[in-house]
Amino acid sequence: MIGKGKAIAHTQASVAYGWNQEKGAEVVFKQELVGDSPNEITQEFKMVQDQNYHCQKNTLSFVISPTIEDGKRLQQKDFEMICKRFLKEMKLEQRQAIAFVHNNKEHAHIHLYVNRIDFRGVAYNDSFIGKRSQYAAEKVAEQLQLTTVKQVQFEKQFLLKEVRQEIKRRHELSLKQFTPKNFESYIKAMQNNGVKVLPSINKSGNIQGFRFEFNGYNLKGSEVHRSMTGGNIGQRLYGQSNSVIKNIAPVKVLDKAIPLAPRLALSIVKKVAKRVVKHSIDAGIGI
Structure with missing residues (x-):
């Protein structure tokens, strides 16, 4: 499973992308939110974000991608569990968050959006968020017995070695x-x-x-x-x-x-x- 993360400023456009029905979007996780549209979710985020005028990129955007094989057998409750475990590993449990699964392609993946500003008006430290996202995804994969990046890389290297030998x-x-x-x-x-x-x-x-x-x-x-x-x-x-x-x-x-x-x-x-x-x-x- 792969995890990617970054801080963004375009909250509504990103949530709208996540909610895109043409991509087979399905809400699999929602926390501290009641809205049912990208605009409503953005407004709820903004109410909290207005406490911190200094932070411009005030939303965290994550993409969590299980392997194709794992994605085929995962149910909605499994994707929800992945989001909860991921937020815990990232120390983002007590924040507004919403996640969607895109099923329009063979490779099912999660788009998770989290308010960078907490209810006290404090901004989450996004230093090395890309690397920390990958590490968190690895930890969650291990906890849920899903395929990790290291396992995928090992299999690719093993197969590549066989292919090279066969071509030779x-x-x-x-x-x-x-x-x-x-x-x-x-x-x-x-x-x-x-x-x-x-x-x-x-x-x-x-x-x-x-x-x-x-x-x-x-x-x-x-x-x-x-x-x-x-x-x-x-x-x-x-x-x-x-x-x-x-x-x-x-x-x-x-x-x-x-x-x-x-x-x-x-x-x-x-x-x-x-x-x-x-x-x-x-x-x-x-x-």
Whole structure:
């Protein structure tokens, strides 16, 4: 579960957004308030806020987002409990507050609005409110046995590691199975093995590298493995002939020939030349 928070000045517009019926809004929590419209709620907030003329951003706005899976099984009473626990963690229990759940998207989430001014006219200290909101959401998630941000991050990292390994495996398989000798044939070989290779084109209209799309992930070559940068792939492709190359032909993308960026082309030429020289030296001394 993720928590975000900030102090705002536009109370009525924010409450109206929270109450938007087009977003499937549902009031799940109300405290120290009786109004039934954004205008009425704003007026009730203002009656208390008028005690403190120095505070301009006098309303606190929070967004509390359970994971998609948690959101699907939560009922109104559960969302109400989340709001109560969150306010307690933030030390905002004795204040005017109202919360809505938006159900217009797959990802149900809470919009919670709290009067920053208490009944004594004292403004709530909003220092580091963003970080404190996240910490409070983590605590509430743990208390209610909901998925925390740390758990989500761990799962993403675990899945990303598996995806990277699988792309790398299919990369090696494509090189071995189809023995491509240029980028065009390499892209086709990878596509045959279920990985889409997307050229990264710079502002000059040249290819400066490649991205790999697989199983919903889109990663740069260097993010997959250091051996899968444009230069290292080019060395594998163009270095098979054991002869120094002078230039590399443009890559055809959607029937359009796009040249490699000069830096990438030069990197490949240097890598291949170095490999050829080493091969020649090794052959000459009988290694």
